[in-house]
Amino acid sequence: MASTAADTRDAAVRPDNPEAMVVRFAGDSGDGMQLTGGQFTLSTALAGNDLATFPDFPAEIRAPQGTLFGVSAFQINFGSRQIDTAGDAPDVLVAMNPAALKTNLQAVKPGGLVIADTGEFTKRNLDKAKYDVNPLEDGSLAKWDVLAFDISAQTVEAVKPFGLGNKDALRCKNMWTLGLALWMFGRDREPLRDWLRQKFAKAPELAEANIAALDAGHAYGETAELSGPLRQVTVDPTPSEPGLYRTITGAEAVALGLVAGGQLMEVPLFFGGYPITPASAILHHLARLKEFNVTTFQAEDEIAAICAAIGASYAGQLGITSSSGPGIALKGEAMGLAIMTELPLVIVNSQRGGPSTGLPTKTEQSDLYQAVYGRNGDAPMPVIAARSPADVFECAIEACRIAVQYMTPVMLLTDGYIANAAEPWKVPDPSAFERAPVQFLEEKNAGDVLLPFKRDGKGARPWIKPGTPGLMHRIGGIEKAVDTGHIDYSPGNHQAMTDARRDKILGVDMPDQQVELGSDDGSLGGKLAVVGWGSTFGPIHQAVMRSRKKGMDVSHIHVRHIWPLPANLGDLLRGYDRVLVPEMNTGQFKTVLRDQYLVDAQPFTKTSGQPFQIAELEAAIATYFDGVPGNAGGDEVPADDTQLPNPEAGHDDGSLPRHLRLHHDRDN
Numbered sequence: 001m002a003s004t005a006a007d008t009r010d011a012a013v014r015p016d017n018p019e020a021m022v023v024r025f026a027g028d029s030g031d032g033m034q035l036t037g038g039q040f041t042l043s044t045a046l047a048g049n050d051l052a053t054f055p056d057f058p059a060e061i062r063a064p065q066g067t068l069f070g071v072s073a074f075q076i077n078f079g080s081r082q083i084d085t086a087g088d089a090p091d092v093l094v095a096m097n098p099a100a101l102k103t104n105l106q107a108v109k110p111g112g113l114v115i116a117d118t119g120e121f122t123k124r125n126l127d128k129a130k131y132d133v134n135p136l137e138d139g140s141l142a143k144w145d146v147l148a149f150d151i152s153a154q155t156v157e158a159v160k161p162f163g164l165g166n167k168d169a170l171r172c173k174n175m176w177t178l179g180l181a182l183w184m185f186g187r188d189r190e191p192l193r194d195w196l197r198q199k200f201a202k203a204p205e206l207a208e209a210n211i212a213a214l215d216a217g218h219a220y221g222e223t224a225e226l227s228g229p230l231r232q233v234t235v236d237p238t239p240s241e242p243g244l245y246r247t248i249t250g251a252e253a254v255a256l257g258l259v260a261g262g263q264l265m266e267v268p269l270f271f272g273g274y275p276i277t278p279a280s281a282i283l284h285h286l287a288r289l290k291e292f293n294v295t296t297f298q299a300e301d302e303i304a305a306i307c308a309a310i311g312a313s314y315a316g317q318l319g320i321t322s323s324s325g326p327g328i329a330l331k332g333e334a335m336g337l338a339i340m341t342e343l344p345l346v347i348v349n350s351q352r353g354g355p356s357t358g359l360p361t362k363t364e365q366s367d368l369y370q371a372v373y374g375r376n377g378d379a380p381m382p383v384i385a386a387r388s389p390a391d392v393f394e395c396a397i398e399a400c401r402i403a404v405q406y407m408t409p410v411m412l413l414t415d416g417y418i419a420n421a422a423e424p425w426k427v428p429d430p431s432a433f434e435r436a437p438v439q440f441l442e443e444k445n446a447g448d449v450l451l452p453f454k455r456d457g458k459g460a461r462p463w464i465k466p467g468t469p470g471l472m473h474r475i476g477g478i479e480k481a482v483d484t485g486h487i488d489y490s491p492g493n494h495q496a497m498t499d500a501r502r503d504k505i506l507g508v509d510m511p512d513q514q515v516e517l518g519s520d521d522g523s524l525g526g527k528l529a530v531v532g533w534g535s536t537f538g539p540i541h542q543a544v545m546r547s548r549k550k551g552m553d554v555s556h557i558h559v560r561h562i563w564p565l566p567a568n569l570g571d572l573l574r575g576y577d578r579v580l581v582p583e584m585n586t587g588q589f590k591t592v593l594r595d596q597y598l599v600d601a602q603p604f605t606k607t608s609g610q611p612f613q614i615a616e617l618e619a620a621i622a623t624y625f626d627g628v629p630g631n632a633g634g635d636e637v638p639a640d641d642t643q644l645p646n647p648e649a650g651h652d653d654g655s656l657p658r659h660l661r662l663h664h665d666r667d668n
Helices: 009-013 033-046 098-107 123-128 151-158 166-170 173-184 190-199 204-223 250-265 280-286 302-314 325-330 332-341 368-373 391-406 416-420 491-506 534-549 569-574 588-597 614-622 658-667
Strands: 020-028 050-056 071-079 092-095 113-117 145-149 245-249 269-273 294-298 318-323 345-351 383-385 409-415 422-426 515-517 526-533 554-559 561-563 576-583 601-605
Touching (some): 020 098, 033 050, 033 173, 033 245, 071 098, 098 113, 151 204, 166 204, 173 204, 250 280, 269 280, 269 302, 280 294, 280 416, 302 318, 302 325, 318 325, 318 391, 325 332, 325 345, 332 345, 332 409, 345 391, 368 383, 368 409, 368 561, 368 588, 416 534, 526 614, 561 588, 569 588, 576 588, 588 601
Parallel strands (some): 092 113, 113 145, 269 318, 345 409, 526 554
Antiparallel strands (some): 020 071, 050 422, 245 422, 383 561
């Protein structure tokens, strides 16, 4: 065992009783880091801490072992206060091999703790990670506390009584590491023991071996005479309202929210999907919920999946489909069919990075244009964006409500971060949700005549089950005549139907936009509004909160209904001198806001495949207050673009540089 000496920074970086801690587990994709992180998350939730997680998968199904491409990481931020993000920088990094150390080290706070498995720092693995010399021995880790010892050997010794081969024995390393982490933060091991016995019920020797590794890691922390780098840390429980809580991922919340929507509307659900990262988990979760009148269908391709869902909606069930950007592109023509036939449909887009295959396992918000505008012809569709894993539940119910009440497809936007991340969720009281049973048309609606496209007060046509006596009607993708639904190519009819479909969507009922954080005196408006949507909520909220504590006049507005936009949003934004729009794309929502409200919304963009950090947003906010964090009195922007934290924020319209354009606008 080797470790560097602790320095005076340690107490400041890792106090014995901190408000929050950020821990990252990193290793090869076969090291079980996601399982380790998931079980540590469970123990953290049982301890009563608020938390947020960020699983970070490699894009390759299985990259060569020990390479930089194959590193899998799981980060958790937990504390005794409200936690909105997975944390900017880890306090503790557990690196299972050299590649994990190299790809994650620079994220660790100076003075943070690095735990490394020396058993994996062989010449071969160092070469794979592009290290010329062993970083544990060359002094390059001096600004961190390092605890380096042979976890592999410790694990093999712990499971020796169970007669496992070396390969199987080393597979228990993640449990040994988890045991050490549980000791560090005073977590109970018993729920993990129960889980292991259940997981390996058919192979009890594997269950006991993993439990032995778990206990050995815990005992190592208890008994080893370690000074400085490793010590026990207590994170107090978070004060919370009484109720039933559970951890939930975004994918789980989508599934539960869709089921809840179906129950509230009293309509069966049909889910047609095709496997694609990171949306596949929705199909997996819904397949386990058949008792709630849910039918799941894994189609042969994306187009078949959405067409099957449309067929189910025509037959009287609520059709659901899901995908990510590439699959949504393939579904585009069928979305137009659902809009033309005016059938209810919920489309879940778990966004990922890049065009085409792009970054399959990384997060991004680059499908907003695709959601709002991305169909042929004039084909408007409501678009809703969830802000967090727990928020997806209510958003899914809202998507179901709009779909059946307005007879329209609805797109629900999540992303890779929301889909995979977890947070505590207070299970809501079912009676708190309003039931809105679907009303199918069962008799002719115009005397002795059926008008299948006669609209109600919401602009919605009736929902007619095929086979209902006397209600046979024509359906399809060709333009229909007003009211009758007969094929009609005439110019006036097409204009009328285009306007009717547009007005129906623009008339969708939704609440007014609220200000998440704003003026203490209750007045609206101010110097700067930071406007976000989707998974940027957590870092924006924390950055605005911290900036306000420094005296900056900044507010946070977060938009759920992307299209149509809330009726009061334009007036709200015009009350601020400046509008900043952080997005994980190249500035798409900024363009929508400029188009709709003619406000000078400024972009702050990021397309790295990683979520925003709080510090990045704090720095961006500070540029509007003399560019100096903490200086709330200024009214000037930075003198040159080099001071801006994000160069992508400038030159977005091809005219003046950003700092000159803001001065120019202010002068005019």
